[in-house]
Amino acid sequence: MKLKLDDEGHVVVVDGKPVYVNDDGKEIAFDAPGTVSTISRLNAEAKTNRERAEAAETGLKAFEGITDPAEAKKALETVKNFDAKKLVDAGEVEKVRAEAIKAVEDKYAPIIAERDSLNAALVTEKVGGSFDRSKFITDKLAIPSDLVRARFGEQFKVEDGKVVAYDKTGNKLFSRSNPGEVANFDEALELLVDSYPYRDQILKSSGASGGGATGGNAAAGGKKSITRAQFDELPPAKQMEHMKSGVTLTD
Numbered sequence: 686m687k688l689k690l691d692d693e694g695h696v697v698v699v700d701g702k703p704v705y706v707n708d709d710g711k712e713i714a715f716d717a718p719g720t721v722s723t724i725s726r727l728n729a730e731a732k733t734n735r736e737r738a739e740a741a742e743t744g745l746k747a748f749e750g751i752t753d754p755a756e757a758k759k760a761l762e763t764v765k766n767f768d769a770k771k772l773v774d775a776g777e778v779e780k781v782r783a784e785a786i787k788a789v790e791d792k793y794a795p796i797i798a799e800r801d802s803l804n805a806a807l808v809t810e811k812v813g814g815s816f817d818r819s820k821f822i823t824d825k826l827a828i829p830s831d832l833v834r835a836r837f838g839e840q841f842k843v844e845d846g847k848v849v850a851y852d853k854t855g856n857k858l859f860s861r862s863n864p865g866e867v868a869n870f871d872e873a874l875e876l877l878v879d880s881y882p883y884r885d886q887i888l889k890s891s892g893a894s895g896g897g898a899t900g901g902n903a904a905a906g907g908k909k910s911i912t913r914a915q916f917d918e919l920p921p922a923k924q925m926e927h928m929k930s931g932v933t934l935t936d
Contacts, residue, residue, distance in 0.1 A: 686713075812841045815848050821871040826878070827889045827913065827934040832924055837877050841870075850877065886928050890935065910935050 689697040689704040689712060697704045702714040816822065816834040826833060841850050850858040850873030858876050860868040868876060878884050910933040916924060 808843050811843045811846075811848050812838060815841070815870040819871055819874060821874055825875075825889060826887050827916075828887050828924065828928065829917065832921060832928070833874070833887075835921065835925070836881075837874060840877060841873070850874070852877070852880070883928060886933065890933070 686705045686707055689706050691697055699714045702716055705713050705715050707713060813834060816830040816838065819830060819833075822830050822833050840852070841848055843849070847867070848870050849867055850870070852858060858868045858873045860866045860872055861876075862872070878887070881887070911927070913934050916927065916932075916934050919927070
């Protein structure tokens with residue numbers, strides 16, 4: 686770059702700035718004060734960046750020798766656990782938590798066991814008592830209540846303090862006489878007996894009714910029959926065997 690001179694050899698000035706002619710012939714008014722200011726600013730920025738780089742390098746020296754960032758992070762988490770749990774070894778946090786949970790469970794285990802026992806007793810009293818007190822069993826069935834319960838007991842549950850029956854597909858049994866209401870015990874049991882394949886063998890001769898009932902002819906066609914007294918003397922297993930074989934009870 687060369688200074689531009691006029692015909693008298695004086696430097697050409699524009700707005701107080703000397704004019705230079707670039708190698709490609711382009712004229713440039715050189716702002717010396719502005720250039721000095723820019724250089725000062727850039728020097729300051731360079732100094733700031735250099736100081737930041739030096740600080741970063743100093744900080745990184747503390748991590749010399751660490752080649753696995755994941756392990757370094759794990760170590761930091763361990764230290765954090767140690768600081769947060771001064772009374773617990775850093776590697777024992779999960780163990781202590783598990784022991785705390787077990788301590789609570791052990792404390793309340795007797796209460797839970799007692800609750801389950803009381804619940805079982807309630808079911809026994811509610812469901813078992815319903816079989817024992819059933820008028821339907823007394824009036825309509827030819828087998829004792831314990832055998833009826835052995836066959837149909839699992840289909841009764843206690844819900845909200847009431848005995849509720851379910852069919853084999855898991856559907857709650859509803860009353861025929863009171864639509865929309867859950868069937869009471871005797872009505873539910875009658876519904877279950879009606880769908881029982883061997884119902885004719887467990888209904889009393891005088892009480893058999895409905896489709897497929899044999900009534901007073903239950904002993905016809907060569908089927909065996911025994912008296913109610915004889916049936917009552919048999920063990921439960923033998924009674925069930927007779928029921929399934931089609932033996933008819935007579936009074």
